[in-house]
Amino acid sequence: MRLEGKVALITGAAGGIGHAVAGLFATEGAIVIAADIKLPQKPYAGDVETIMLDVTREEQWASAVAAIVRKHGRLDVLINNAGIIAYEPLDKLEMKDWQKMIAVDQTGVFLGMREAVRVMRKQQAGAIVNISSIWGSAAVPGAHSYHAAKGAVRNMSKNAAMTYAGEGIRVNSVHPGFIHTPLTDAQNPDLNRIVIDTTPMKRGGQPIEIAYGCLFLASDEASFVTGAELNIDGGYLAQ
Template identity: 40%
Template sequence: MTRPLLTDRTAVITGAAQGIGYAIAELFVAEGARVVIGDLDAGLAAVAAEKLGGPGVAIGVGCDVSKSADVDGMLAAAVDTFGTLDVVVNNAGITRDATMRTMTEDQFDQVIAVHLKGTWNGVRKAAAIMREAKSGAIVNLSSISGKVGMAGQTNYSAAKAGIVGMTKAAAKEMAHHGVRVNAIQPGLIRTAMTEAMPQKVWEEKVAGIPMQRVGDPSEIASVALFLASDLSSYMTGTVLEVTGGRFM
C-alpha cells in the first residue's frame, strides 16, 4: 500500500471554507495532511474544519489575506498547532465584475487587494518560515482570465496575471532555499460564484471548451495536490492550466 502523499505535513489553504479551497483541503486531509482553513468568515472556517475532522486534523482561522498581520496570525496558528508549515495554497478570492466604464475605483482596489496583495502576503510570509526549514511548497491560484483577459474583469484579469509574474519571480528567489512556488490557472469550474452567472453566458462559455463540460472543484484539488507533494519535486515557477482545453 502506498503512503499518502502528504503524511505528517501541515497545509494552510486560504479561502477554504467552501468551493475550490474546501475541495483542496478535503483532498489534502485524505492524503494525510493536517490543515488550517483560512477564511474571511471565521465561523465558516471553524465549521469547515470540524467537517474535515476537527482538532488534530483541521482548524479554522479567520483571516483577511490583504492584511499582513492576519496572514502572520494564520501561519503562526499552523506552526503552533501542528509544529510545521509545509504547504501554503493561496486561494482566497473575490470578484467585482464591471466594465471599465462603470467599474469604481473601490471595486478595482478590492480585487487587487485580495488577489494580488493577498497572494503576495501569503507567498512572502510562508517563504520566510519555509526557508528556515529549507523545504516547502507554495501553490498560487491564478485564473485563465489572467492569460486571456475577460471583458468586465479588468481588475480580476490584472490581478490573476500579476499572480503569474509573482509566482515566477518568487520561484527564482526561493529555489535555492528549497522552497517551490507554482501556480494553477483554472478555467470554468462549477462553484457558487460561477453558477450565479446568467444561463446564456454560462452556455456560451461551455461552448468554447473542447471537452464540452465544466470542471469540478475536485479537479483543481488534484492538481494542487500534485504541486504540493513530492510528485512535482523538480517543478517550480510552473503555471498549470486546468481548463478542459479552453483557450489552449
C-alpha cells in the same frame, strides 16, 4: 498518503475549490488548516482545523502563520486560493471596486507568500501553490480588475519561484477554467454558458479536479517543478 505529516494552510477554504483542496489534503495525510472569512459551508472529507483569516489584512496573516508554527512546528504547504470576481469593463470600473479586487486577489497572495516564505526559508523546504485563472493568461471583454489581479498572480508566482529555488521552496500557479462553485453558480447563467460552450470539453470543471492538481504540486512528486503554470481548463487555453 501523498502529503503524510505535511502542514498545509489553504485560504478561501469555506467552499468551492478551497473546500475541496482542504478535504483532499486531509485524506492524503496532511495536517490541514482551512482559512476563510466565514465558516465552512459543509463538512470536510477529512479532519481539518479551521481558522478565520481575512487575506487582505497583514496582521492577520502574521498571527495566523505564527500560530500554526507554534502549534505544529512548521509550515510545509500554502495554497493561496481566496479570491473574488467582478466583470466591470475598464471605463466603468470604480476605484473602490478596483482596490477591493486587487486587495483580495493580488495583495492577499503577496501577503500569504511573504509570510510562508519567511518560515520556509528557515526550513529550507516548502511548496506554494497560487490559484490564478485562465483569465490570468487570456482575456475576454470586461472583468478588467480580475484580469489584472490574476495576471499578476501568474508572474508573482514565477518571480518567487526563481527567487527561492535554491532554498528548497517551490512556487507554482494553477489556472482553472470554468469551475462549478457557489461563486460561479451564482453568476448570470448566460455568461456561464458562453464560457462552457467555448471550452473544448463542453463542460465546467468540478472543484475536486482543481484539488488534484494542487495535490500534485504540493507533494514531493513535484520535487522538480517550480515556476510552472498548470492549466486545468478543459482545453480552453490550448485553442
